[in-house]
Amino acid sequence: MSIDRRRFFTVAGLGVLGVAGVKALGANVVGDPDKLPRLPSATPVKGKRFAMVVxxxxxxxxxxxxxxxxxxxxxxxxxFADKQEEVKWIWGEPFHDAFPELHHEHLVSGLAEHEFPVFCNHCDNPPCTRVCPTQATWKREDGVVMMDWHRCIGCRYCIAACPYGSRSFNWRDPRPHIAEITTEFPTRERGVVEKCNFCEERLARGQMPACAEACQGDEHPVLSFGDLDDPNSIVRQLLAVRPAIRRKPELGTEPQVYYLV
Structure with a gap:
């Protein structure tokens, strides 16, 4: 192969990767932009250790x-209609399922019946990343645990390793089962694992996670997102004045989702 021909294929390959990267960074804006708190779109949300407070x-x-x-x-x-094929990024679990080690018969009234929002905990010591044979899942420097669906081979080792049930497997093509497809975020295909990504594509565009924007509460935000290493961040301020619990802390995974109770 001549040098010019080799160079052509190299440049073409980089172009394809560039297009794929742009697609992966897309994000869907949720809610009325005039009413929701939002950072400037040109300023990525940065942090040394991201966390969510519920x-x-x-x-x-x-x-x-x-x-x-x-x-x-x-x-x-x-x-999916079949619960065994369910794909979920965020869902509700009763207290005794979300926090089995804390459940007892004398819980504060109403706590046992309350459904707790649960999702990927973006652990500081994630067991899922250690078992993936293709490095399709990894932890970024800011703590976000990522997924690369192009690398995922569907072995489901990460699902077995996650003690929180935070990962879902696509047993069949998910596209026909999406109510309304947004072109601003890539769809997946049969045979890959997926999970919450802390809306990393929105963080790159200066937006908060979609769940945090949508669930502000009547008086106080239900979901607050920020940098745990920043003493002035909303998450640090909340944790300084309210008692909080985490899911299965005894496992040593260091989950970065905190629940104020």
Whole structure:
């Protein structure tokens, strides 16, 4: 092969990768932009250690439904009738399932019946990333645990390793089961794993995660997102004045989702 011919294929390959990268960074804007708090679109949301704080006192059934809908609409999450094929990025679990080590018969009234929003915990010590044979899942320097669907071979080792049930497998083509496909986020295909990504594509565009924008609560935000290493961030301020719990901390995974109770 001549040098010119070799150079042509090299440049063409880079062009294809560039287009794929642009697609992967797309994001769907949720809600009325005039009413929702938003950072300048030209300024990426940066942090050294991202975390989410969930205020259970402010969480309502109606608000939580908006949160789930915003997340799943933004990320082209399919809806299957068969629960065994269910794909979910954020969902609700009762206290005794979300926090089995904390459950007892003398819980504060109403706590046991409350559904807790659960999703990927973006652990500081994620077991899922260690078992992936193709490095299709990894943790960024800012703590976001990522997925590369082009690398995923569907072995499901990460699903087995995750103690929170935060990952879903596409047993069949999800596209026909998406109510309304947004072109601003890539759809997946049969045979790959997916999960919450802390809306990394929105962070790159200066926007908060879709769930946090959609679920603001009547008086206080239900979901607050920010940098744990920044003492002035909203997450640090909340954790400084309210008691918080995390899911299965005894496992040593260091989950970065905190629940104010």
């Amino acid at each position: 205020d259970m006192k402010a969480c309502t059934e109606q608000g939580f439904a908006k949160c789930v809908e915003a997340c799943h609409r933004t990320h082209n999450v399919p809806t």
